[in-house]
Amino acid sequence: MMKTITVKGVGNVSARPDYITISMTVESMDSDYEKAMDGAARRIENLKAAAVSVGYEKEALKTTSFNVETRYENVKDRQGNYKREFAGYACVYRLKLAFDFDSKHLATVISAITGSKADPELSIAFTVKNPAKVSEELLISAAQNARAKAEILCRASGVELGQLISIDYNWGELNIISRTSYEMEDCLMSPAAMGKCCAPEIEPDDIDVSDSAAFVWEIG
Numbered sequence: 001m002m003k004t005i006t007v008k009g010v011g012n013v014s015a016r017p018d019y020i021t022i023s024m025t026v027e028s029m030d031s032d033y034e035k036a037m038d039g040a041a042r043r044i045e046n047l048k049a050a051a052v053s054v055g056y057e058k059e060a061l062k063t064t065s066f067n068v069e070t071r072y073e074n075v076k077d078r079q080g081n082y083k084r085e086f087a088g089y090a091c092v093y094r095l096k097l098a099f100d101f102d103s104k105h106l107a108t109v110i111s112a113i114t115g116s117k118a119d120p121e122l123s124i125a126f127t128v129k130n131p132a133k134v135s136e137e138l139l140i141s142a143a144q145n146a147r148a149k150a151e152i153l154c155r156a157s158g159v160e161l162g163q164l165i166s167i168d169y170n171w172g173e174l175n176i177i178s179r180t181s182y183e184m185e186d187c188l189m190s191p192a193a194m195g196k197c198c199a200p201e202i203e204p205d206d207i208d209v210s211d212s213a214a215f216v217w218e219i220g
Contacts, residue, residue, distance in 0.1 A: 004165060005153060006216045009146025011138040015207045017126035017178045020106055021098045023064070024113070024120035029071065031088040036068070040091035043118040050116035051097060054109050065094040101126065103201040126178035126204035134176055138211045139169075146215040154219060162218035169213035180204035 024047065028039030048058040071087040099105070106124075113120065128134055154161045180202070 003159075003219050004216050005150055005161070005219050006214055007146045007150045007153070008212055008214050009142040009144070009149070010210060010212045011140070011142030011145060012208070012210045013134055013138045013141060015128050015134050015176065015209070017128060017180075017204045017207060018101045019098060019127050019129040020101050021096055021125045021127060022109065022113070023123040023125070024095045024097070024118075026093045026095070026118060026120045027090055029088045029090040031086070033068075033089045036089040036091045040093055043120070044093055044095075046116040046118040047095065047113065047120065050112040050118070051109075054105075054112045056097070056099075061095050061097050063093060063095050065092075067092050095120075100129065101204075103203070107201070124182040126180055126182075126207075128176055128207065131174065131176045134207075134209065135174060135211075138174070138209060139213070142211055142213050143215070146213070150215065150217055159219045162220050165216045165218055167213055167215055174209055174211065176207055176209055178204040178207050 026040060026043045026047065028036050028043060030036040030039060048061055051061045052058060069090045069092065071090050072084045073087045074082045075085045076082050097109070099109075110122075113122065150161055182202070
């Protein structure tokens with residue numbers, strides 16, 4: 001009967017962020033469907049104009065999702081009972097703009113967006129341009145870690161590490177995003193104050209990711 005050893009290899013990689021993704025949500029709501037759509041369209045055009053003003057093509061602003069929802073609200077009648085009443089149509093666009101990391105340019109882009117009158121909800125993520133490379137380095141690290149553990153266990157047990165029999169790896173999406181948060185509530189103010197809002201230059205924290213796989217070797 002073949003004797004085997006199973007070892008869990010853990011890979012760890014630290015990557016420096018070199019890419020920025022700005023996610024934007026634009027919502028327009030009105031009791032009239034056409035007005036809700038038109039309101040959202042105008043705000044999207046304002047965002048595209050802002051992107052062009054800082055050197056991008058309109059097509060650089062990518063739509064990640066679009067949906068129209070029928071909204072209702074609970075209204076209390078004279079008898080104190082609540083009933084659902086139609087509140088309007090909500091047209092929701094979600095978009096993103098991604099570019100190479102540059103702290104100064106990020107501040108310029110944010111200034112353009114906040115001054116565009118589109119009034120989007122913003123979320124900024126610091127990530128990497130080539131996540132496949134990080135994933136590859138992570139798997140190499142996990143394999144090396146597993147083999148080192150297996151060799152130590154075999155030496156301690158007086159046996160020899162043989163042929164690799166199998167690898168069990170659960171392919172999943174890695175969250176390759178820096179923990180650094182970029183909040184801008186203090187800048188989202190009146191149009192007159194927009195131009196005076198200075199975004200600081202920052203250096204985001206490195207991205208630490210880990211992954212694991214199970215390796216089975218024959219021993220003798």
